Amino acid sequence: MAVTMAVSDSAQPGEISGQVLAVEGVSVQLAGRQILDNVCFAVGPGELVGLIGSNGAGKTTLLRVILGLQPVTGGRVSIGGRAKGRGLVGYVPQKIQLDPDMPVRARDLVGLGLDGNRLGIPFPSRQRRLRVDEMLEAVDATRFANQRVGNLSGGEQQRVMIAHALISQPKLLLLDEPLANLDIGSAQEIISLLAKITQRQQVSVLISAHEMNPLLPVMDRVVYLAAGRAASGTTEEVIREDVLSALYGHHVDVLHGHGRVLVVGHAGDGFEILAGDETAAAPGHPDHSADGALSGLEIQQ
Amino acid sequence: MSSVFRLLFAPGFFASSPVHVALVAGGMAALVSGVVGTFTVLRGQSYSGHALADLAVTGGSASFLASISPLWGFAGTGVIAAGIMDMIGIRRPRGRDLATGIVRGAGLGLAALFLYWDTTSTSTTGAAVTILFGSMFTIGSNAVPLVVGFGVPALAVIAILYRPLLLSSVSADVAAARGVRVRLTGLACLMAIALAVSLAAVTVGAILSTALLVGPAAIALRLTSSPGRATVAAAVIAVAMTWLGVVLAYDSFTWPPSHDGWPVSFFIVTLIFVGFIGAQLTGRARRVNG
Numbered sequence: 055m056a057v058t059m060a061v062s063d064s065a066q067p068g069e070i071s072g073q074v075l076a077v078e079g080v081s082v083q084l085a086g087r088q089i090l091d092n093v094c095f096a097v098g099p100g101e102l103v104g105l106i107g108s109n110g111a112g113k114t115t116l117l118r119v120i121l122g123l124q125p126v127t128g129g130r131v132s133i134g135g136r137a138k139g140r141g142l143v144g145y146v147p148q149k150i151q152l153d154p155d156m157p158v159r160a161r162d163l164v165g166l167g168l169d170g171n172r173l174g175i176p177f178p179s180r181q182r183r184l185r186v187d188e189m190l191e192a193v194d195a196t197r198f199a200n201q202r203v204g205n206l207s208g209g210e211q212q213r214v215m216i217a218h219a220l221i222s223q224p225k226l227l228l229l230d231e232p233l234a235n236l237d238i239g240s241a242q243e244i245i246s247l248l249a250k251i252t253q254r255q256q257v258s259v260l261i262s263a264h265e266m267n268p269l270l271p272v273m274d275r276v277v278y279l280a281a282g283r284a285a286s287g288t289t290e291e292v293i294r295e296d297v298l299s300a301l302y303g304h305h306v307d308v309l310h311g312h313g314r315v316l317v318v319g320h321a322g323d324g325f326e327i328l329a330g331d332e333t334a335a336a337p338g339h340p341d342h343s344a345d346g347a348l349s350g351l352e353i354q355q
Numbered sequence: 356m357s358s359v360f361r362l363l364f365a366p367g368f369f370a371s372s373p374v375h376v377a378l379v380a381g382g383m384a385a386l387v388s389g390v391v392g393t394f395t396v397l398r399g400q401s402y403s404g405h406a407l408a409d410l411a412v413t414g415g416s417a418s419f420l421a422s423i424s425p426l427w428g429f430a431g432t433g434v435i436a437a438g439i440m441d442m443i444g445i446r447r448p449r450g451r452d453l454a455t456g457i458v459r460g461a462g463l464g465l466a467a468l469f470l471y472w473d474t475t476s477t478s479t480t481g482a483a484v485t486i487l488f489g490s491m492f493t494i495g496s497n498a499v500p501l502v503v504g505f506g507v508p509a510l511a512v513i514a515i516l517y518r519p520l521l522l523s524s525v526s527a528d529v530a531a532a533r534g535v536r537v538r539l540t541g542l543a544c545l546m547a548i549a550l551a552v553s554l555a556a557v558t559v560g561a562i563l564s565t566a567l568l569v570g571p572a573a574i575a576l577r578l579t580s581s582p583g584r585a586t587v588a589a590a591v592i593a594v595a596m597t598w599l600g601v602v603l604a605y606d607s608f609t610w611p612p613s614h615d616g617w618p619v620s621f622f623i624v625t626l627i628f629v630g631f632i633g634a635q636l637t638g639r640a641r642r643v644n645g
Contacts, residue, residue, distance in 0.1 A: 118528070121528070121531075121532040122532065123532060140532075140534050143532065145532045147528050150525050150526050151525060151527070152525050156396075156576065157397070157576045157580050157582050157585040158397070158521065158582055159581060162521070162581065166522045169518060170530070170533055171519060171533040171534050173516065174514065174515060175514055175517050201580070
């Protein structure tokens with residue numbers, strides 16, 4: 055079985071080489087709390103991998119570790135075989151800080167993706183402009199290229215940030231909850247855009263999300279994060295009752311129906327949807343529930 | 356044409372030495388304020404600018420007591436206050452607002468004491484008016500090198516850190532992941548804001564200095580969406596309004612009630628306010644028309 059469970063600590067050096075991203079036994083403690091506990095997984099060239107877990111599972115911390123913004127208390131991360139992956143990673147944060155009405159256009163932000171870390175005033179050149187135009191076209195952002203970023207919708211800002219992250223041609227693209235705060239239509243557009251770009255640009259993509267269903271059709275593999283521990287593999291290998299129950303440390307049900315998956319944990323008399331759709335809790339038992347989210351789902355034993 | 360010229364520029368305007376100093380020092384202060392102000396607004400640091408302006412009153416009133424150029428006082432307290440604000444952590448809005456409020460209060464309390472001493476030692480109210488509302492025609496030509504010496508580093512900070520400042524205003528994490536030293540960049544920007552505020556304090560006064568800092572920038576970002584063009588536009592607007600203010604103030608020497616001229620600061624700040632309202636209205640009209 056190709057599942058690498060954090061608890062088994064079985065990452066072979068041979069498996070890791072040739073990977074775009076290798077996370078080996080990463081642990082992070084913040085203020086005495088164990089945020090990440092011996093997390094191991096790898097992302098191969100051109101793969102689209104989902105980093106799935108409920109809020110507070112450690113997804114953002116893990117992304118910050120990969121970006122080199124969060125020191126680890128144990129383990130290591132290598133990108134393209136190097137410990138320092140600066141220049142090889144593009145990053146799309148969950149939210150940008152820019153206020154509305156600020157004079158930064160979509161094309162300015164994409165341009166900053168090329169050389170935003172350099173000193174001095176940039177000199178406009180035809181070549182630079184063409185590259186920016188090309189990138190804006192690739193994410194279907196040409197029609198709002200000259201609009202202020204702060205005034206764009208959430209989905210439009212995501213596109214601009216994806217272009218910003220991709221224009222320097224990174225090997226790995228990290229996206230922190232790109233689908234949160236988006237309506238279903240915009241989320242689907244962003245997902246198909248990412249799937250298209252992964253193939254065309256030969257870039258590996260790691261997307262964090264608390265809802266895995268929108269990503270199921272496009273994910274090559276999944277890294278499932280619960281309470282700071284991770285299991286990784288294909289969805290068939292990871293999204294199983296035995297694997298996830300071991301990860302959570304208590305029994306969970308994996309419910310399939312209409313091509314959707316729900317991970318359900320039991321808490322007292324009620325139950326809690328741990329991953330799948332919008333994380334939620336509801337009274338009663340799943341198989342007796344008349345709750346809309348679960349109608350038509352069957353427990354697979 | 357020449358009659359309009361004569362109407363605008365009162366006799367002796369171009370021969371007056373205080374006018375020359377006002378045009379040069381005021382122009383430099385305006386240029387720095389416009390450029391730095393654009394980034395102050397862009398980075399959402401107007402609040403820091405206001406706090407630095409209040410604390411400049413403390414430094415200015417202290418320098419009067421010590422009989423040194425108020426610019427040293429303005430800049431000295433500004434740079435120290437900027438350092439303290441950075442240490443407090445300008446990233447947590449609530450803690451920042453509280454801490455800044457307390458430091459601001461303490462600073463203005465000291466300013467009240469210094470101004471009291473200033474007035475009792477010189478037995479005039481000139482010091483208070485000069486510090487609070489500026490006094491362009493009394494700057495003195497020996498202050499010009501000082502104005503330039505403080506202005507150039509502020510402009511250099513913005514020119515050198517132009518892209519990192521823009522990038523970290525969009526997302527600190529993205530900038531940090533690209534290798535930008537976000538904290539250091541932010542501190543340098545805050546120092547540039549402190550210098551801009553102290554220059555503006557010399558020309559339009561400590562209290563009105565933020566009007567010159569954020570006013571032209573606020574107008575500029577309604578005129579253009581490009582960060583580069585907004586910066587240039589803010590600088591041009593700031594310099595133009597300052598110079599026009601100097602001209603009008605010179606003209607006002609013949610105006611009632613006492614024929615000793617209205618304050619330059621009044622003209623500059625009023626021009627900025629009118630310009631802002633105008634830009635706001637035309638901006639709205641443009642949005643409505645598509």
